[in-house]
Amino acid sequence: MQTVREQKIDLVLLSEPYKHLNGQPWETDSTTKAVIWSCGKLPFQGVVNNGNAGFIAASVDGIRFYSCYASPSLTIVDFTDFLDRLIEDAKQYYPVAIAGDFNAWAVEWGSKLTNARGKEVLEAFSTLDVVLLNSGDTPTYNKGDASSIVDLTFVSSSLIRGNYHWRVMDLYTVSDHNAILWEVSIDKNPRRPAKKLDVTGWKVKSFDPNTFVAALNDEPITTGSAEEKIKNLMKRVTQACDTCMPRKRGMNQRPPVHWWNDHISSLRKESLKKRRISQRGYRRPNSAELVAEYKSARRCLNKAIKDSKRISGKSSLTMWTRTCGDDLTRW
Structure with missing residues (x-):
């Protein structure tokens, strides 16, 4: 909480929190492993979708935020089902910001290789108008000699038209995961992109x-x-x-x-x-x-x-x- 105050954070998306706060604008998914915490002056808007396992969704300041957690113990079938439910919900809103611990590897976000989960994430998110904010090769997870990049952030393209940034913070946390600070620009009149592209292709x-x-x-x-x-x-x-x-x-x-x-x-x-x-x-x-x-x-x-x-x-x-x-x- 001290870090949140020092950094003047408006919203926190958590995966596997070590404890839950009472009396706060704090919402979790059905497993309590994915959390959205509105810690600034911006309240939750509309209906909060917390009935799903693996993600919690809430609208804040006109953006639909998703906090996700996909346990490494999920089978590939269960993991695909989680992605299907997430994408199906996200298609109903614009703009969106989706972040969390997917426990998936892909060279697109700095991993040394792409595993089955990484392929599923890439294919699923290709159906949304979103961009991956992750940049660089700094691990988001560290435990002993092991490290990896498994915490991902996707946002609608309209949210990066102005100033934006994403970086892994060098801060102490009680978790094996590093804190990630990211910021996007809010377009008060967001529109889904209608620009026609010359490239035609299918999966x-x-x-x-x-x-x-x-x-x-x-x-x-x-x-x-x-x-x-x-x-x-x-x-x-x-x-x-x-x-x-x-x-x-x-x-x-x-x-x-x-x-x-x-x-x-x-x-x-x-x-x-x-x-x-x-x-x-x-x-x-x-x-x-x-x-x-x-x-x-x-x-x-x-x-x-x-x-x-x-x-x-x-x-x-x-x-x-x-x-x-x-x-x-x-x-």
Whole structure:
């Protein structure tokens, strides 16, 4: 607490605190391992999401803050589930700041190698408009001769348009983790980025050929010039790719295709989850069962896509026919 007062800190995000404070604006997740402490003059705004295990979320001064803790004892499946829940919640808010102990390694934040957890973190956060604040190679964790960089800070791109900094502090703490001080600029009128980028690409390792075939509109293109036909074809391919693969980081967010709905979105998440589980469990005794579950989830997704496209196609045809009929009546 003395360090907080000396540094004039507004907000503290803690992982595995050695004790909890009473009578303070102090909120924890369901495991009490992730904490947000509003120690300045800025109160919590709106609803505090503390029902999840692994992260606690609260809005302060227009920013949605997340304090996270992923125990090293989590299996890769449980770790992926934690990330899925975190990202799904963060997609509902803007701007966001996400920090905590992920117990994950990746060369992108200074580790010597990238492990399975690091890959999952990179893939999960690539779906958000966030940047990694970590810089340099100073360890955030030290215990004896062992050290690592496992404490990460991600913030929305709008929060680094002005002055910002991030650094590991050389301060005494009772923890094996070092204190990290970071500061961002607050844009009172934040907007999600709408800048179009020239680069187009997808996370190809998630490519599912069966879902791609199901999503691709294969009706013949019979009208328009050669150039228009090419544009139409590329639009169809792009929409099919969006259905079966997440886009790379920094991609321009496009509206979903007309036949997309929440049910298909839920089925795709379930299919991708089953796929990850089956891939990681190929050495387990029940590997055949995991593969069968994935194939079943994929079949459900493909069927839902085909059904929605058929129904949406009929709806679009009816609307188009009525419009043409009105025009013919007027003329």
